[in-house]
Amino acid sequence: MAHRPTLTFRAELGETARLAAPLALANILQMAVFAVDVMFVARLGQHALAAASLAVALFALLIMGCNGITGAVAPLIAAEVGRRWNAVREVRRSVRMALWLAVLLGGAGIGLCLFGEPIMLATGQEADLARLAGGFLAVLSLSLIPMIVANVLRTFVSALGRPVFATAITAMAILVNATGNYAFVFGNLGAPALGLAGSAISSLITTCSMVAAYVLAIGADRRLRRYRIFGRWWRPEWSRLRQILGIGLPIALTLIAEGGLFSGAAFLMGLIGEAQLAAHTIALQVAALFFQVPFGIGQAATIRVGYHYGAGDGGAIGRAGWAALVFGFAFACVSASAMVLWPRLILSAYVDVHAATNAVMMGFALQYLAVAAAFQLVDGTQAVAAGVLRGVQDTRVPMVIAVVSYWLAGFATAAALGLVTPLAGVGVWIGLAVGLSVAAVLLLLRWHWRERFGLLPAPQVRFGASRS
Template identity: 30%
Template sequence: MEQTFTQVEKIKQLWIIFTPILITQLAMFSMSFFDIMMTGKYAAHHLAGVAVGSSLWVPISTGIGGILLSITPIVSHFIGANQKKNVSFSVLQGVYTAIGLALLIILIGGFSINPILNAMNLEYDVRYVAKSYLVSISIGVIPLFIYNTLRSFIDALGKTKVSMFITLMTLPINLILNYLLIFGKLGFPEFGGIGAGIASAITYWIVTIIAIVFIHTQEPFTKFKVFHNLPRVSFKKWKEILQFGIPIGLSIFIETSIFSAVTLFMSKYGTIVIASHQAALNFTSFLYMIPLSISMALTILVSYETGAKRFKDAHSYSFLGITIGVSISFITGVLLIIFKNKIALLYSSEPEVIALTSRFLLFGAFFQLSDAIQAPIQGALRGYKDVRVTFIMAIISFWIIGLPLGFILANFTILEPFGYWVSLIIGLAIGALTLTARLLYVQKKQLIEQGQHNISV
């Protein structure tokens, strides 16, 4: 990364950072995307089982991943402030933190998976697939969280193309493993949806090993000597990572878990509705990778500029990111409405599932605009290291307003399961408005402080 002076230079740098992140996110999400799509081609009850398992796993994995995202602004801030000697220690403590969090998640999951699934109104086959899928995924939890940390370090240096290259190397492996293990091809056992979990776990190990090799052998990573010495665990550094990362992780968990909670509430409507809901949610989540990637790019650039005390530049990047996000998401929303029937065909050949998925996708199109505003703003706020208020706003908009409203609409109006999707749209819109107000407040405050500092100097 380098300092920019004009809007054209900023757009170019933002695009250079954003594009590889988007490709990486699409490739990473494609693992889940193809898990759902390929399992849907296998059987509806396997699709429902993977949907339930994914609904429990995704909020946890993204929430913990959010905690480890704190490495990105920490490292970017050091780079912007020209304090490069602090980078290696922070990254390794992030790896230690990732391992500790992974072990904690595995332990908690071992005790809670049966009670949670047994409490749900699921058919036996669906419950069996969901549990087995989660157990399979757990094999790859430790490497996945380590990779999240290493990728945060790679991206913080502005080398987002490296993350893209690593992920693209492993995506074909995941697809091949899915094909072999879901459908039992070339002599492999036929696991159905469970095979998707096994394939993902193996892929997590592979992508982590590749990332370690890159960091240890390629410039500019080698100059930081990340793996040359292994320092002792520093609980002081853990505290810094967690104090900054936990609000980020909880905000992401709050947002993703609301979608999972909706899936669990929909279990009362039967296997076909669960399968259709999950298929539509899977595709809209795929589109969400666009504003999410802009968000991650803004975290890198805004933290870099604030580290260098260039607050006006940070403000410009925030505005550009939101503008680009809204423009792209408007286009994807229109395309989603036009091609909803063809998209539904990607997930199932069963007429009932196709029809319901198309209807859910129509509601999903309206997610795009709110996502395009709130996701980039969250990224900018993380760059400013302002994360606690975002967490509180997420709780209010999704859990205090969104989910209760969804329950009312689903149970006391003709909307039924679609009522939850209407409430999600409302929750996202409220989140976008409140986050906009917070970003404007933070930016105004920093510009005032910078002005006072310049006067005193």
């Protein structure tokens, strides 16, 4: 923490690990929440799974963008605490404006999701698949506001040293979502059998329960309660709102560029074939599950680097950043090895790998997972490097890097290899690897030359005073 003496690299590595572990576990558990949906929907058939994957591809872009904007509160809170440990007013103002944005952005996202079917049709998807995906998306969109609010509250508790709350609440969400899917998808526990729409309703119930749990946890914790983040919720702080938008919009565009690469890949797969799309969905679930650990390390890096950024300690910024990058690379080596050594075992968590009806899909999924193993190292590196740069509030140039890497390099390669060459689906996944590799190299270079680019802070930079 910022009030402690200067830490060695080894000590900083330990602090990063202590913060990253519960955040990474919470990310994995969040993926388990989503995996519950996939497991139940997959049992409705390949057609339902394909429709859900298209809807989730668009929904994921929205949630990434909204969480990117409101997630700018993380480096702000960290910097405020780094400058002055007892920064109650400053933290409260930042969280309040992030919650405002969560509601406003979520409402706009719901409106966009109502046009899900026309969007699917415009991308060339088959009419019946577009209709089913559009209906599912319309119901799922109701989860947007509570999901973004929950992410803001998660950021708050994590930056203030209570990341274990995020882990516990996300674990609870798995049980709630599994129960909801069991009840509403197949009509158990006295609920109606709603099929695909039932899974969306379960998601809404789950996200609302997470918000309620965060509110209760914050109110019960003495340290968090003193910030009174829900106090005077109607009072605007326009300068803080502009600050969140200034940092958050580039983060959102960065995440959309990356998420858009994967969502765009899903649409490419839809053009190649339904079996390839279903296999892509399963393989991507696996890759995304492993990705949650370096993503959690990147979140921890934003907070750790942000503390030192607020304190104006350039040396500590460097140690915190490199510690996170080493940690992330080490895990990426482990995850890549697991995908190579036990691909069928990993895929069996999602589908019956021995069923004859899944044979074609499994063949494709194994090919895609082999490529995913190859790009684990660069995927983990770019995720942590982006988090480190956010800690020094550097988001605009990384946004440009993301657009160039993921779209000019990644998606262009995926489209060319997937639609024009015999590689088909494998070509799409090779394109994903290209985009991630370019991003990793460019982000690492920017971090390495951080002093040359003027990313290090002046000592003890402070916010100007304003009303509470």
